[in-house]
Amino acid sequence: MTSRTPPSEQRPPRVRLFSRSSWPQARHLADVLRTETVGGALLLLGAVVALTWANSPWSDSYTRLGAWVPWPGGASAHLDLNLATWAADGLLAVFFFVVGLELKREFVAGELRDPRRAALPVVAALGGMLLPALIYVGVVLSAGGDGLRGWAIPTATDIAFALAVLAVVSSHLPQGLRAFLLTLAVVDDLFAITIIAVFYTADFQPVPLLAALLPIGLFALLVQRGRTWWWALIPLAVAAWALVHASGVHATVAGVLLGFTVPVLARRGTVADGQPAAASDEGGLAERLEHRWRPVSAGFAVPVFALFAAGVTLRGSDLGALLTDPIVIAVVAGLVFGKSIGIFGSTYLLARFTRAELDEDISWSDLLGIALLAGVGFTVSLLIGDLAFGAGSTTDGRVKVAVLLGSVISAGLAATVLVRRNATYRRVAERERLDADGDGVPDVYQRPAGA
Template structure:
């Protein structure tokens, strides 16, 4: 076997970008992607049904369903929300709870605890937010600046839609790319939530937010002691959600905060940590129910009687589409290229820049947070809000089509790579490629 130990005078080779994950991380990622594949299909189904219903002769019934208030007497507790608002603020809190669990596990116990691995998705997420915002500002500033308040609309990547498209068009991308997209979208969403809290919180009430620290503290105390009593944790989570919602901060932040309290490392008895076990339990609920229901209520944009020519030439629409399609791609791809250039790092041997370009195009799929920012910027139900919905759907569709065209061409190559990686000649349950890597590193 060739000795790969570098000579003392030879400069150490930088860590390869998007390199293969460890075997335990690879198995965990495969479980996540299987769940997201099923959930992604349900999400796309919900969105398509909503679009068809909202543009059918029965569109009034769709609008009335979304505006129905289940508990009209709950105004004192800020619970007099419509069904659509419950889907956005309530169900998405489950989604962000899983996001919080996933982020903490990745950065404390996963491969991303290595700063060299964590730097790439963080830098790519930042580039993928700055460039879309600049595209939007450039278009709207040139048109007079009336729509500048929506500068953050194209900055968010929708993790559910992006993973759904990825699952549909290609299931053989290398682990590094698939993990990169997953982590990029999660970090992207968290940055977007920070933007909402700082720039789009119209009314902030600090007392309810301070009050939320109490149930969060009790929740943390129970999970740190490995107490998973559902009859205690769920009421504490609901109280936390209600207090965060009453504070004026978007209620989904409650889910992230609760997820961060869950311990990652396994107890003395061994086995998976509590964060991984809770993520395994709640991810199917998030991917299979919470996100598809939200998509059903949020994607129903009616185009009946709309002047499409006027809408498509509106600066807000052009800015959002340009930000999602052009800004996201250049931001994600360009920041990754610059990171590789300045650190002299190289892509992992199985990955090409064409693969990364396709994933960067997927970053232009924006939905959940983009629509939310549009409502906060221009007001729910306003004419500008309707244009934002059209722009987000159009930009996301263009990004998905372009990404599919690129990734489908790469699918054949990576199918061969996946077949080689899955070979287990000695029948020990561990693919030979991981044993080869271990032997080489030894």
């Protein structure tokens, strides 16, 4: 007589949300978090200096510095840019190059490689972008519709700023949630880049954009062959940037395209950490370039952008009128409520309809804290504000105030939620660091599947 398997044993195991990734990915995540946390502190410093300087008796010098044009004769090549524009269009290209490397790595060897694991950050990022945009549009339309062009301002998350807050209030967050926040921000950046390229391109010129394919193609040929000659790659990258800028597409898109060309997996025939390189992402060129350029991005490019972008003069302003301005309300509401409800709600619905479960070390209050933290929007939000209303305009000044206010409120609410869970996080972190056999790999990453 044939025995029958109990129905409970026939069901496939439930998917666990925010489960721990592999040890190589965990080490890469730790490296990224350390760099971004320091970068976030420098970003905050740049913003504070900008606000202080712009509201000091020397505010005129701040304005003159941002408006200074280093190369006034570059109009024919669209390079007669002032320092503030160079910071937004030039330095942020380095930031987006690193984003392109990180996106490529996530799709080839990271969390986004597995469709089942990719579904969560993708759905959460979509929810965290759609709802803020809808809230912004609803608020602005109810006030007459003036300012609809800025609908994308509250859709972006600043990962460096968010991780800096996280490092201060909750340094023992479980690895699964940290990975989720980073991957969510990476997907968020991908959507933000698409929005900038599609909706905020002015005076599009197809010829320079097509011409940019030549230096990008040569750059791709060299990196695919493992040729990392700086004297060749940097001029090609600059040429690609200049041509994309001349096309009317925002020049930072060039950084992303160049990042996408870099191979993630190490070339066949080399060895990384004792494994055939063809089977591992460790030692790949994307990881090495990211390791080299991320400190430049987080430690210099983004803080300098913040120094020129965050300075808004409040002296003599009617704060009551400013805080009741529809655009300010729309941006703040989008960042504080849209981001948190969109991310938390979409994740809850995904778990509800797929019957997935949270990892055993994580609670829904942890996710709420992360969702609130995603409302910290800065770098890309300020950039979109500049593109939507014009850098230095009156409306752009109100956008800066709104982004700063919404980010501070989101950070404060997230800190209130996460600081209460820090003791639990500390116990989890101690368990994750346990390495009984002394092989350098925590035992939690060596458990058999399903254990």
